[in-house]
Amino acid sequence: MVSKELVIGALLIAVAVLGIALPLTYLSVTHKELRITSLGDLLRLSKIPVSILSSKELELIYSKYVNITKEGRLSIKCLNCVLVINNSLSNALSIKVFKSKSSLSSWLGVSEPKYEVRVGSDSVNVLVSNAVSVIELPTTSVHELSIEVANGVSKLLLSNINLNASLTLSNSVLKTDLRYLSKDGLRNQVSIHMSNSLAKLMIYCSDCRIKYLSRLANGLSRLYVDHEEVAKAVGSSTYVDKGFSESLRKLVISIEGSNSLAEVKVMRGGAD
Amino acid sequence: MWCASVDLLYDLGGIFTSPKTAFKIMVAEGRSNAYSLLTLSLFSVATTISVATVFIRGLIQPFVGPLVGLINYTTLIALPILAITVLLADIIRWLFEGGIAYLLVKVFGGRASYGNLLLVIGYSKASRVFIIATSLASSVITGPAVLGLVITGFVITLIIEVIIESLGISVTQNLSVGASVATVILTLVIEFVVILSIALATTSLTHLITGWW
Numbered sequence: 001m002v003s004k005e006l007v008i009g010a011l012l013i014a015v016a017v018l019g020i021a022l023p024l025t026y027l028s029v030t031h032k033e034l035r036i037t038s039l040g041d042l043l044r045l046s047k048i049p050v051s052i053l054s055s056k057e058l059e060l061i062y063s064k065y066v067n068i069t070k071e072g073r074l075s076i077k078c079l080n081c082v083l084v085i086n087n088s089l090s091n092a093l094s095i096k097v098f099k100s101k102s103s104l105s106s107w108l109g110v111s112e113p114k115y116e117v118r119v120g121s122d123s124v125n126v127l128v129s130n131a132v133s134v135i136e137l138p139t140t141s142v143h144e145l146s147i148e149v150a151n152g153v154s155k156l157l158l159s160n161i162n163l164n165a166s167l168t169l170s171n172s173v174l175k176t177d178l179r180y181l182s183k184d185g186l187r188n189q190v191s192i193h194m195s196n197s198l199a200k201l202m203i204y205c206s207d208c209r210i211k212y213l214s215r216l217a218n219g220l221s222r223l224y225v226d227h228e229e230v231a232k233a234v235g236s237s238t239y240v241d242k243g244f245s246e247s248l249r250k251l252v253i254s255i256e257g258s259n260s261l262a263e264v265k266v267m268r269g270g271a272d
Numbered sequence: 273m274w275c276a277s278v279d280l281l282y283d284l285g286g287i288f289t290s291p292k293t294a295f296k297i298m299v300a301e302g303r304s305n306a307y308s309l310l311t312l313s314l315f316s317v318a319t320t321i322s323v324a325t326v327f328i329r330g331l332i333q334p335f336v337g338p339l340v341g342l343i344n345y346t347t348l349i350a351l352p353i354l355a356i357t358v359l360l361a362d363i364i365r366w367l368f369e370g371g372i373a374y375l376l377v378k379v380f381g382g383r384a385s386y387g388n389l390l391l392v393i394g395y396s397k398a399s400r401v402f403i404i405a406t407s408l409a410s411s412v413i414t415g416p417a418v419l420g421l422v423i424t425g426f427v428i429t430l431i432i433e434v435i436i437e438s439l440g441i442s443v444t445q446n447l448s449v450g451a452s453v454a455t456v457i458l459t460l461v462i463e464f465v466v467i468l469s470i471a472l473a474t475t476s477l478t479h480l481i482t483g484w485w
Binding site: 003004005006007008009010012013015016017018019020022023024 | 278280281282283284285286288289294314315317318319321322324325348351398401404405407408411
């Protein structure tokens with residue numbers, strides 16, 4: 001029979017050895033700037049349940065610009081922005097975009113890169129060209145998504161395949177926050193927060209359960225319950241598709257504040 | 273070699289379960305001070321690396337991009353150097369602590385065996401297992417709780433170290449437990465005062481030579 005002294009002695013030695021081995025492993029592997037060159041690497045390290053569309057360009061981007069830590073932080077760097085995709089929450093992605101043109105340009109060592117990043121067909125697609133002209137995020141797996149843009153995003157496109165919904169914002173979007181809650185449940189919600197200068201808002205939807213909530217920072221001015229009221233408020237019915245189905249009549253759209261709201265467009269999306 | 277390893281395991285387990293008996297056995301078997309030096313070295317290196325990593329992790333947290341890689345590469349080179357430096361300091365402290373304890377044991381009328389004092393002091397450093405364990409445990413939490421956990425580890429280690437050393441000195445130096453506790457605490461106080469004095473003297477000397485403050 002093994003004595004307790006022997007067991008405790010072995011445990012003490014084991015803890016001491018772990019005290020040396022684990023931190024060194026952590027430093028040498030976990031926080032090292034990892035070069036992601038394959039789908040396997042990304043899946044293993046990022047914990048993002050997606051697949052990568054393989055292409056030479058994509059591999060180049062990942063090998064050069066992607067940094068993933070064990071905590072699930074994925075950063076994609078580009079000329080005009082740094083995208084930090086943090087998937088530390090199991091079903092959530094949060095993306096931050098910060099514009100810093102000159103410093104990042106020199107940091108990357110490239111003058112005018114134009115490239116496209118796709119992280120799986122059903123998760124994150126980021127198309128970044130010169131001035132962050134388009135950021136596209138079609139996803140079925142992302143339940144919560146927040147995007148913070150410093151300035152200068154000329155076009156932001158978000159879509160959800162399951163929801164058949166897409167949103168396009170143009171011009172000077174200062175801050176955008178979108179939340180997809182309970183994808184398969186009865187309550188789906190998209191909320192948009194903008195400081196000012198919203199020039200154009202287009203909402204496409206074919207799912208009556210989706211609630212779009214758009215807020216402008218300058219204060220609540222109107223609340224529109226359905227598409228007819230939206231059309232009336234906009235002052236023209238030309239923007240509203242006459243072919244709304246009965247289910248689409250239940251679409252709830254609320255818009256708060258409209259200092260410089262130029263256009264609201266509600267259209268029928270994919271299949272009814 | 274195998275017997276020596278088993279002896280070490282028994283000794284380490286023994287000082288945590290029944291320290292008096294363990295030290296009696298060690299003295300009776302004439303345990304070499306190589307065992308206590310090995311214990312001291314292992315736990316010194318493990319403590320330095322695990323605690324340093326806690327701070328490095330906190331340092332890295334806010335960064336993404338090339339800085340993370342840079343910090344890690346630097347750390348991987350610097351950490352072994354730091355661990356060896358601390359180990360050398362710990363060995364010097366071990367010998368110095370033994371010397372102070374030797375004088376105090378003599379004052380208190382004990383047996384005053386320098387070799388046995390080194391044995392006790394060296395083995396007592398196994399109490400650092402609590403610092404190591406709390407540092408490792410802190411890797412799964414974030415925020416101020418990390419610091420709290422590591423400080424808790426330090427406090428527990430200090431208490432256990434004083435207990436093991438006191439009981440060990442009592443057995444090996446034929447002193448009462450009270451006198452042994454006094455020896456250990458006075459040793460720590462004298463050691464602290466000496467280290468502080470050396471640090472102050474070094475700073476003053478640097479100031480005199482270079483004019484830097």
